[in-house]
Amino acid sequence: MNQLSESQAERKIQDLMTSGRRRAGVWGLGYIGHSTFAALVEANVSVVGFDIDPVRVSGGASILTGEHHMSEATDDDRLILRGDVIVHFVAVPTERRDQPSDEAITDVFRRILNAVADGRQPRGVLVVVESTLAPGTTDGLLLPMITEAGLVPDEDVLVALAPRRDWLTFGRDGLRTLDRVFGGIGPRSSALARVFLSLMTDTLHEARTHVEAELVKCVENAYRHVEVTLANQLTLAFPHVDMVDVLRLAGTKWNMSEYHPSFGTGGYCVPLAGRYLLQGTEHPEELTLVSQALTTDDGIRKRVIESVADAGPVLILGLAYKGNVKVATLSPTIAMARRLRELAVEHAVYDPLYTPEEILAVCGSNAPTDLVEAISSAATIVVVADHDAFLAADFVAMLTVERSHALTVLDNYGMLAGVVWPEHVRYRRAGEPGWLLSVGGAAVLIEAAR
Numbered sequence: 001m002n003q004l005s006e007s008q009a010e011r012k013i014q015d016l017m018t019s020g021r022r023r024a025g026v027w028g029l030g031y032i033g034h035s036t037f038a039a040l041v042e043a044n045v046s047v048v049g050f051d052i053d054p055v056r057v058s059g060g061a062s063i064l065t066g067e068h069h070m071s072e073a074t075d076d077d078r079l080i081l082r083g084d085v086i087v088h089f090v091a092v093p094t095e096r097r098d099q100p101s102d103e104a105i106t107d108v109f110r111r112i113l114n115a116v117a118d119g120r121q122p123r124g125v126l127v128v129v130e131s132t133l134a135p136g137t138t139d140g141l142l143l144p145m146i147t148e149a150g151l152v153p154d155e156d157v158l159v160a161l162a163p164r165r166d167w168l169t170f171g172r173d174g175l176r177t178l179d180r181v182f183g184g185i186g187p188r189s190s191a192l193a194r195v196f197l198s199l200m201t202d203t204l205h206e207a208r209t210h211v212e213a214e215l216v217k218c219v220e221n222a223y224r225h226v227e228v229t230l231a232n233q234l235t236l237a238f239p240h241v242d243m244v245d246v247l248r249l250a251g252t253k254w255n256m257s258e259y260h261p262s263f264g265t266g267g268y269c270v271p272l273a274g275r276y277l278l279q280g281t282e283h284p285e286e287l288t289l290v291s292q293a294l295t296t297d298d299g300i301r302k303r304v305i306e307s308v309a310d311a312g313p314v315l316i317l318g319l320a321y322k323g324n325v326k327v328a329t330l331s332p333t334i335a336m337a338r339r340l341r342e343l344a345v346e347h348a349v350y351d352p353l354y355t356p357e358e359i360l361a362v363c364g365s366n367a368p369t370d371l372v373e374a375i376s377s378a379a380t381i382v383v384v385a386d387h388d389a390f391l392a393a394d395f396v397a398m399l400t401v402e403r404s405h406a407l408t409v410l411d412n413y414g415m416l417a418g419v420v421w422p423e424h425v426r427y428r429r430a431g432e433p434g435w436l437l438s439v440g441g442a443a444v445l446i447e448a449a450r
C-alpha cells in the first residue's frame with residue numbers, strides 16, 4: 001500500500017471489488033460458504049463459489065447468484081483460480097468422521113498455491129480461512145506448504161484466519177452483527193483481511209498473530225463444553241435434586257450463564273473443540289478438564305441407554321443433535337443407537353428431517369417401518385432433538401395415546417414438558433429428579449410411591 005494512505009488503499013480495493021473488476025472466491029458451498037457467498041453478493045461483490053460436490057453447486061447456484069450476473073457457482077476450479085479473483089474465503093470441512101481433518105483444507109491450499117506459482121493467480125492473493133482449524137495447523141501445515149511451493153508467506157500469498165462463530169440458524173444477520181476475530185500470518189495479510197472482512201462484518205477484533213486467532217475458536221468452544229459437561233456431572237452427583245431448577249437459579253447470578261443437564265453435546269463445534277485442543281498441544285496432559293469433558297460426554301449417552309435398556313423397546317426421536325437443523329455430527333443419537341445395538345435392545349430412530357436410508361447410514365440403526373406402532377409398543381421414548389414437528393398436535397396425539405403398559409419419556413431439552421401425559425407414562429426432562437433410573441432414579445421412584 002506504498003504511496004496510498006491506508007484509507008485510500010482500502011477504498012480502492014473495495015471499489016475494485018464492487019465494480020466487478022476483481023472478484024472474491026468462496027471454497028466450499030455448505031452452510032458457512034453459502035452464507036459468505038450471499039453476504040459478499042449483498043455487499044455488491046462479484047463472487048465465484050467452488051465446491052467439489054456438484055449437488056451443492058447446482059442446488060445453490062441460482063439462489064446464490066440471484067440477480068447478480070457477475071457471480072457464479074462451479075465445480076470447475078479453473079473458474080475460481082482466474083487472475084481476477086484476488087481473495088479466497090475457505091469454508092471447507094475440517095472434520096471427518098467426528099475427528100479433526102486437514103484433508104479438504106490441504107486440497108484447497110494446494111490448488112491455490114499451484115495457481116499462484118504458475119501465474120494463473122496474482123502474487124499477493126489473500127486466503128481467508130473461515131473453517132475451524134486445529135491449533136498448529138497454520139504453522140505446521142499451511143506455511144510449510146507455501147514455502148515448499150517456492151512462494152513467500154505474507155508476500156506472494158497472504159493468509160488470515162477468521163474462524164466463524166455464528167451458528168447456522170442465525171442466518172446472514174449473524175455474519176454481519178456478531179463480533180469477528182481475525183489474525184494474519186503477517187502485517188500485509190492482517191491489513192488486507194480487515195478490508196475484506198469489513199465488507200461483511202461490522203465489528204472486527206484483530207489477534208496479535210495468526211497463532212492466537214487460530215486458537216480462539218477452539219478455546220471458546222472448549223469453555224462451553226466444560227461448562228455443559230459440569231451440568232451433567234452435577235445431575236449424576238445429585239440424582240435426587242432437580243438440577244434443571246438449580247442451574248436455572250444459578251444462571252440468574254450476574255456472572256453466570258444458564259446451563260442445563262442433557263444427553264451431552266453434539267454438532268461439530270462444541271464436542272470437537274476439545275479434540276482439536278488435545279491434538280494441537282504438546283502438553284495434552286495439562287488439559288485434564290478438557291479430556292474429562294470428552295469422557296463424561298461419551299459416558300452420559302451410554303448411561304441414558306443403560307438406564308432404560310432392560311425395560312423393553314426404545315424409540316429415539318431425533319437423529320439431528322438439535323431441533324430443526326439437519327446436522328447429525330456427533331449427535332447423542334449416534335452413540336445411543338450404538339449402545340442399544342451392543343446391548344441387543346430392540347429399537348428404532350425417527351427423524352422427520354431424514355429418510356430411513358439416511359438414518360441407517362448415519363447411525364447404523366433403522367427408522368421405524370410404522371411410526372404409530374413403534375410409539376405404542378415402545379417402553380421408552382428418548383427425545384433427542386427439539387424439532388418443532390414433535391410438538392405438532394397430531395404428533396403429540398400419537399405420543400399421548402392411551403396405553404396399557406408403562407412408558408418412560410426422557411426428554412433432552414424439556415420440549416414436551418407441557419404435554420398432559422396419560423396414566424402409565426413417566427415423563428422426565430434430563431436433569432430432573434430420578435431421570436436416570438440407574439443413578440439413583442429408582443430410589444427416587446420408590447420413595448415417591450411410599
Ligand SMILES: NC(=O)c1ccc[n+]([C@@H]2O[C@H](COP(=O)([O-])OP(=O)(O)OC[C@H]3O[C@@H](n4cnc5c(N)ncnc54)[C@H](O)[C@@H]3O)[C@@H](O)[C@H]2O)c1
Pocket residue numbers: 027028029030031032033050051052053056091092093094095103104105107108130131132163164165166167168268269
Ligand atoms: N455450520 C456452522 O454453523 C459452523 C459454525 C462455525 C464454524 N463452522 C466451520 O466451518 C467449516 C465449514 O462448515 P459447514 O457447516 O459450512 O460445512 P458443510 O459440510 O455444510 O460444507 C462444506 C462444503 O465444502 C465442500 N468441500 C469439501 N471438500 C472440498 C474441497 N476440497 N474443495 C471445495 N469444497 C469442498 C463440501 O462438498 C461441502 O459442500 C467447518 O470447519 C466448520 O467447523 C461451521
